[in-house]
Amino acid sequence: xxxxxxxxxxxxxxxxxxxxxxxxxxxxxxxxxxxxxxxxxxxxxxxxxxxxxxxxxxxxxxxxxxxxxxxxxxxxxxxxxxxxxxxxxxxxxxxxxxxxxxxxxxxxxxxxxxxxxxxxxxxxxxxxxxxxxxxxxxxxxxxxxxxxxxxxxxxxxxxxxxxxxxxxxxxxxxxxxxxxxxxxxxxxxxxxxxxxxxxxxxxxxxxxxxxxxxxxxxxxxxxxxxxxxxxxxxxxxxxxxxxxxxxxxxxxxxxxxxxxxxxxxxxxxxxxxxxxxxxxxxxxxxxxxxxxxxxxxxxxxxxxxxxxxxxxxxxxxxxxxxxxxxxxxxxxxxxxxxxxxxxxxxxxxxxxxxxxxxxxxxxxxxxxxxxxxxxxxxxxxxxxxxxxxxxxxxxxxxxxxxxxxxxxxxxxxxxxxxxxxxxxxxxxxxxxxxxxxxxxxxxxxxxxxxxxxxxxxxxxxxxxxxxxxxxxxxxxxxxxxxxxxxxxxxxxxxxxxxxxxxxxxxxxxxx
Amino acid sequence: xxxxxxxxxxxxxxxxxxxxxxxxxxxxxxxxxxxxxxxxxxxxxxxxxxxxxxxxxxxxxxxxxxxxxxxxxxxxxxxxxxxxxxxxxxxxxxxxxxxxxxxxxxxxxxxxxxxxxxxxxxxxxxxxxxxxxxxxxxxxxxxxxxxxxxxxxxxxxxxxxxxxxxxxxxxxxxxxxxxxxxxxxxxxxxxxxxxxxxxxxxxxxxxxxxxxxxxxxxxxxxxxxxxxxxxxxxxxxxxxxxxxxxxxxxxxxxxxxxxxxxxxxxxxxxxxxxxxxxxxxxxxxxxxxxxxxxxxxxxxxxxxxxxxxxxxxxxxxxxxxxxxxxxxxxxxxxxxxxxxxxxxx
Numbered sequence: 001x002x003x004x005x006x007x008x009x010x011x012x013x014x015x016x017x018x019x020x021x022x023x024x025x026x027x028x029x030x031x032x033x034x035x036x037x038x039x040x041x042x043x044x045x046x047x048x049x050x051x052x053x054x055x056x057x058x059x060x061x062x063x064x065x066x067x068x069x070x071x072x073x074x075x076x077x078x079x080x081x082x083x084x085x086x087x088x089x090x091x092x093x094x095x096x097x098x099x100x101x102x103x104x105x106x107x108x109x110x111x112x113x114x115x116x117x118x119x120x121x122x123x124x125x126x127x128x129x130x131x132x133x134x135x136x137x138x139x140x141x142x143x144x145x146x147x148x149x150x151x152x153x154x155x156x157x158x159x160x161x162x163x164x165x166x167x168x169x170x171x172x173x174x175x176x177x178x179x180x181x182x183x184x185x186x187x188x189x190x191x192x193x194x195x196x197x198x199x200x201x202x203x204x205x206x207x208x209x210x211x212x213x214x215x216x217x218x219x220x221x222x223x224x225x226x227x228x229x230x231x232x233x234x235x236x237x238x239x240x241x242x243x244x245x246x247x248x249x250x251x252x253x254x255x256x257x258x259x260x261x262x263x264x265x266x267x268x269x270x271x272x273x274x275x276x277x278x279x280x281x282x283x284x285x286x287x288x289x290x291x292x293x294x295x296x297x298x299x300x301x302x303x304x305x306x307x308x309x310x311x312x313x314x315x316x317x318x319x320x321x322x323x324x325x326x327x328x329x330x331x332x333x334x335x336x337x338x339x340x341x342x343x344x345x346x347x348x349x350x351x352x353x354x355x356x357x358x359x360x361x362x363x364x365x366x367x368x369x370x371x372x373x374x375x376x377x378x379x380x381x382x383x384x385x386x387x388x389x390x391x392x393x394x395x396x397x398x399x400x401x402x403x404x405x406x407x408x409x410x411x412x413x414x415x416x417x418x419x420x421x422x423x424x425x426x427x428x429x430x431x432x433x434x435x436x437x438x439x440x441x442x443x444x445x446x447x448x449x450x451x452x453x454x455x456x457x458x459x460x461x462x463x464x465x466x467x468x469x470x471x472x473x474x475x476x477x478x479x480x481x482x483x484x485x486x487x488x489x490x491x492x493x494x495x496x497x498x499x500x501x502x503x504x505x506x507x508x509x510x511x
Numbered sequence: 512x513x514x515x516x517x518x519x520x521x522x523x524x525x526x527x528x529x530x531x532x533x534x535x536x537x538x539x540x541x542x543x544x545x546x547x548x549x550x551x552x553x554x555x556x557x558x559x560x561x562x563x564x565x566x567x568x569x570x571x572x573x574x575x576x577x578x579x580x581x582x583x584x585x586x587x588x589x590x591x592x593x594x595x596x597x598x599x600x601x602x603x604x605x606x607x608x609x610x611x612x613x614x615x616x617x618x619x620x621x622x623x624x625x626x627x628x629x630x631x632x633x634x635x636x637x638x639x640x641x642x643x644x645x646x647x648x649x650x651x652x653x654x655x656x657x658x659x660x661x662x663x664x665x666x667x668x669x670x671x672x673x674x675x676x677x678x679x680x681x682x683x684x685x686x687x688x689x690x691x692x693x694x695x696x697x698x699x700x701x702x703x704x705x706x707x708x709x710x711x712x713x714x715x716x717x718x719x720x721x722x723x724x725x726x727x728x729x730x731x732x733x734x735x736x737x738x739x740x741x742x743x744x745x746x747x748x749x750x751x752x753x754x755x756x757x758x759x760x761x762x763x764x765x766x767x768x769x770x771x772x773x774x775x776x777x778x779x780x781x782x783x784x785x786x787x788x789x790x791x792x793x794x795x796x797x798x799x800x801x802x803x804x805x806x807x808x809x810x811x812x813x814x815x816x817x818x819x820x821x822x823x824x825x826x827x828x829x830x831x832x833x834x835x836x837x838x839x840x841x842x843x844x845x846x847x848x849x850x851x852x853x854x855x856x
Contacts, residue, residue, distance in 0.1 A: 315742065335745035345743065352739040359736060363729070368744045370729050379725050 006069025008033040008165050008196040009054065014063035016049055023049040024060070025220035031165075031213075033068070036187060036197045038211035038228070040204075042240050042442035043413065046220040047200045051167050055087045056080040067165070086158025090170040092150050096143035100136050101125045104157050125160070132159055133189050148179035155186070159195075166190065168199035172206060173440070176300040177470060178507050184210045202240070202442055204233045205471065218242055241444050256478070257291030258326075260431050260462040265321035266311055268304035268486035284321045285488050287481060289431060289462040294453065296477030297466045300506050304486035305466050306348070309435050312464070313345055314338045325431065336371055342430035344368075346420055346437050348466070350413070354420045357409040361401060364408050365390045365423050389426065397422040398448070414445025421452055432456060435466040450476060470502060484508055530842030538835045542827055552825040556832075559820020560813035566820075568702035572774065574812025576601070576783070578711040579766025580790025581797055581804035582718050583759045587639075587653075588799045589722060590755030591735035592646070596657025597763040598787025599664030600638045604631035604764025605771045606668045609686040609778025610678050612693030612771065623692040628768050635764020636757045638664060643756030647749030653756065661787075672780050684780035695773035705773030712805065714762065719801040731755055763787060792836070796843045811836065 009031040016024040024046045031037040041047045052058040054065065056074030065072050067083050074080045077087070094103050101122045109116055110124065122138045129135050136145070136152050145153070151171065158166055172180050187197060187210055201207060207214050208228055215225040216239040223239045238244055265284030285308070289295045299305060310316045312323060314335035322331045325341050333341075347353035355364050366386055369375045375382050375389070390404040397418045401411055408416055417437065424432065434453060438446040453476060457463055467473050473480055480497070482490040482505040490497070490505045539549035560570050580597050587594035608631040616623060642656035671678045672685055680687035695705040722728040734741045734751040741748055766786070771778050793811055797803030818832035 313743070314745075339745065347743045349739070352737065353743040354740065356733055356737040356740045359733075366729060367733065367740060370726055370733075371745065376726055379727075381724065381726055381729055383724070 005033055007031060007066070008035075008068060009198065010066040010069075011050070011054065012064055014050060014053060014065075015061045016046075016053060016058065017061055022220050024053070024063075026063070026222075027217055027220065028222045029215055030225070031196060031198050033196055034191065034194065035212040036191055036199070036210060038207040038214040039198060039200045039217065040202065040207055040214055040236060040240060041200075041217040042202060042444060043440075044442070045217050045240070047217060048169065050217070051087070051169060051198075051200060054080070055085060055167060081161050081163070084162065084164040085167065086161060086163025086165070087167040088151065088154040088158060088169065088171065090173055092154050094142045094150060094153060096141070098142060099138065100140050100142060100145070100153050101138035103142055103153055104128075104138075104160050106157075108161055125156070128156060128160055132156070132193060134159075134186065146179070147174050148176070148182060151175070151183070152186070155190070164194070165196045165198065168197065170201060171199055172201070172203065176468070177503055178300070180206075204236050207231075207236065208233065216240055237443055240442075255292045255458075255460075257460060259288050259290050260326055261287075261289040261312070261464065262324040262327075263287045263312070263321070264324075266308075266323065267318045267320060268307040268311065284318070285483075285486070287464075287488065289464050291430075291462050292457055292460045293478040294457050294463040294465055294476050296473040296480040297464065297483050298470055298473040298480060298502060298506060299468075299483035299489075301468055303483050303506075305435070305468075305483060307486070308483070309345070309348070309433060309466060312433055313343070339368070340372060342428070344424040344429035344432050346417075346424055346432065346434040348435035348439070350416050350420055355408045355416060358407050360405050360407055361394070361399070361411075361419060362386055362390045362404040364419060365393070365404075365426075368423060369427070393419075393422040393426060397452075412445075414441050414448070417441060417445065417449060421449060425452070425456060429456075429461060431462045431464070433464050433466070436468065437465070438467075438469070438472060446472075470499060470506075474499070474502075482506055526846040527843065530846055531839065534835065534838035534842050537838055538831065541831060541834060545828070545831075547825060547827050552821050552827040552831075555821045555824035555827070556814075556817035558817075558824070560817035562820075565702060566816070568699070568704040570809070570813045570816045571708050572703050572812075573815045574808045575705075575708045575711050575773075576766050576770050576786040577789055577793045577811050578708075578715065578805055578808035579769065580763060580786050581793030581808050582711075582714055582801060583763035583766065584790050584794030585797065585799035585801065585804050586718060586722075586731075586762060587755050587759035588794055589735045590731045590751055591738065592643075592653050592752060592755055592759075594639070594642075594657055594756065594759045594763075595654055595791065596638065596642065596660050596664075596760070596787075597790050598783065598785060599657070599661035600635035600760040600763035601767035601770075601787045601790075602668055602783055603638055603664045603767065604635040605767030605782060606671065606678075606686070606778050607631045607634040607764070608693075608768030609689070609771045612689040613680070613687040613777065615690055616692075618692055620692045620694075623690070624695065624772065627693055627772060628765055631764045631768035632761040633764070635767070636761035638764070639756040639758070639760020640753065643753035646756070647752045668778075669780055672778065678778075686778040688777045689772065693772060694776055695769070703774060705769070707769035707773040710765075710769065711808075714765070715801040715805050718762075722801070727754075763790075766790075789836075792840045796840060810839070814839075 007030045009029065011027065011029040014024045014027045027046065027050055029039070029050065039047050049058060053060045056077045056079050072083055095106070098106070104125050105121055110121065125138045134152050134156055136149055136156070142150060142153060172183060175183060191197060208231065211228045213225065213227050214231065216223040216236060218240060264286055267284045287295065297305065297308065307316070311318055314333055322329055324330065325338065325343060328341065330338055330341065351357060356367060366375060366381060370381060375386050387404060394401060394404060399415050399418045399422065401415065408419065411419070437453065438449050441449065453463060465473065465476055478494050480492050481488050482502060484506060542549040542552050559566055561567055580601060583597050584594055608627040611627040611630050612623070638660055642653045642660065645651040645656050646653045670676050673679065678686050695707060698704050698706060722732060730746050730751050733744065733746055734748050738748050767783065770782060775782055789811060793804055793807045797807035814832050814836055818829045821827045821832065822829045
């Protein structure tokens with residue numbers, strides 16, 4: 001630590017309770033001026049609360065904060081901004097219909113009287129962009145921009161308000177792999193321009209790649225703080241979770257059986273390109289999943305993942321091509337008919353597709369079993385049997401809920417996902433379509449989900465894994481396919497391909 | 512220490528009672544400010560609603576159409592649809608019942624009454640089918656289409672019993688009186704309470720069973736709570752929407768028919784003082800739960816019925832009861848908002 005220069009941010013002994021829940025139980029955090037500091041912790045560890053306290057959104061029950069060595073007490077974010085802090089939330093706070101320039105100046109408009117001089121504003125914003133090396137077309141509407149660009153707008157918004165200390169909440173959660181690379185460069189450029197950066201994350205690789213120092217918190221307490229160069233992923237994971245964890249790695253080779261799913265010449269609707277003005281890509285895709293293997297589909301969001309999933313589920317139809325399940329042509333079969341044949345799905349969005357949030361766990365078990373025996377009778381539902389099954393699944397999948405009665409809304413993301421998996425694996429599926437099975441989950445829950453998927457595979461079930469998370473694909477897949485613009489851009493076996501090659505193919509490079 | 516307090520404050524029933532008290536408190540202030548005696552007025556209100564056997568029976572008479580309408584609203588609402596067209600469906604059901612009930616078929620009551628009710632349900636159901644199909648096929652918002660169909664229903668019925676209308680009989684804008692076999696007679700002589708109330712309660716039980724025990728009800732509630740999850744579970748959202756609107760319209764149609772068969776004994780133009788609109792409030796206050804709807808229907812029925820006594824005995828304007836009803840709706844909406852806020856995510 002540098003002597004003499006006070007820390008940019010120093011929080012000590014921060015305590016915050018919400019009713020009976022202790023979110024922060026005495027956290028210490030020290031961020032040196034000019035460094036990139038990562039705040040690492042599982043979901044629910046207290047990271048977001050701590051940052052909300054720092055930014056003046058929540059007032060602490062105990063503890064003190066110093067900015068540049070000066071004690072401060074923020075009553076609201078305005079105070080924090082005045083002290084040189086800027087925050088970029090995980091879910092952007094932008095107005096989609098407004099232009100980039102308007103979003104940047106919103107709330108801090110330079111104005112004389114009631115007149116807003118647009119040209120002057122744009123000139124000012126452009127000057128800021130040039131100075132920071134962050135270019136976005138100031139006249140563009142935010143709703144037309146990709147996520148990475150929207151994030152730049154958020155950063156510029158903070159910089160425009162004179163921020164010297166940037167707080168970034170899960171900045172890479174919504175970014176595509178190529179955008180993540182760019183984002184790291186931006187961080188380094190901002191650092192070079194004199195910004196102090198504090199970012200929240202639970203991705204280990206990210207911490208080691210981009211941060212100078214890091215602090216790990218668990219269950220509302222500081223576990224430790226060190227220089228990133230001295231840390232290893234395994235050690236950090238243990239600090240976060242509080243016990244040893246497996247980060248993938250050793251996997252028994254697949255005992256592959258007969259083909260379960262055979263897809264021939266299936267057309268995915270993709271974004272219309274000049275070459276395919278019909279909106280359909282010219283070539284169909286072809287893939288196969290055999291019993292006892294996990295086939296991973298990697299690719300950047302929007303390259304046909306949703307289409308592929310919904311075609312296989314039976315929610316949409318391809319004009320040509322065939323889908324066979326265990327040798328039987330199911331191209332024209334409905335979703336329910338496919339389920340009866342043993343096809344199950346973990347949908348990508350657990351809040352809007354996987355669960356009915358205000359239904360109880362019991363009813364959420366019924367959600368995908370309400371049309372078939374034994375839970376369905378002719379007219380009625382067999383609630384008594386469902387209760388027995390639910391109770392047993394609750395236990396077997398270690399879902400943390402007091403009973404099967406509470407609404408799904410009240411569970412943590414990890415427990416919600418466990419419940420979906422419990423439901424879909426119940427009744428012996430032969431093929432599982434798993435879409436983004438660990439999106440937004442912390443390490444502990446991710447580990448659990450991965451273990452269940454591998455167990456399912458070892459029992460002889462075939463799994464098609466669709467994920468935007470390259471690490472997940474690499475860790476789990478026995479074979480993997482790259483999806484780009486509705487086409488299979490590459491096909492590899494486990495260990496045959498590097499991250500670099502995949503990244504290259506995912507962004508449209510030719511092998 | 513904090514736990515027990517917050518548990519009490521989080522209980523929606525506590526809030527509901529508090530806000531009801533608040534509503535009546537504000538009502539009392541209003542009565543006092545117009546020179547009336549709130550105590551006297553509320554006494555008259557209670558007296559008029561529950562003071563005697565006849566008063567009680569009139570409260571039930573008032574509550575009956577509101578329960579039918581409330582159940583109709585709840586059925587659609589549980590499927591995620593806002594049926595504002597209950598009034599139109601109810602009026603149409605009333606007209607069909609009045610027309611069929613006036614035909615001298617020579618059938619016994621156990622055939623003539625169900626025939627009238629059945630055709631009224633069919634008419635109401637058809638009036639719900641159209642918005643249902645439009646919603647399912649084109650995504651046309653049901654609020655718009657059902658409002659429009661209300662007007663269609665009002666004008667159509669007004670024409671049919673109007674000066675040159677084919678169903679008009681006699682000097683009034685009304686159908687011919689019912690034949691005896693189509694009438695639902697009072698349960699007790701000296702009251703106007705027909706078996707329609709029992710039908711309403713039976714229907715509430717049936718709706719409760721349907722919603723919470725059957726596969727169809729499960730599908731309906733799933734679509735209403737999360738169309739996305741329903742779709743991913745293989746439930747046809749459009750079929751459920753159409754079905755919910757048809758059922759909702761049919762229940763409203765039966766409600767109108769009961770008014771005609773059991774109370775007025777002929778169809779009069781504008782026989783409904785807006786039951787179908789009050790029904791929306793009944794559904795919301797009853798949390799779209801069948802038994803909640805029954806209770807809310809009784810509450811609103813009592814308020815309507817007591818209002819007359821309040822006017823005559825305490826000389827309080829009848830409009831004040833409407834303000835009171837509005838305050839009750841307001842308080843329920845506020846409680847719903849508050850408990851949702853506090854429940855958090």
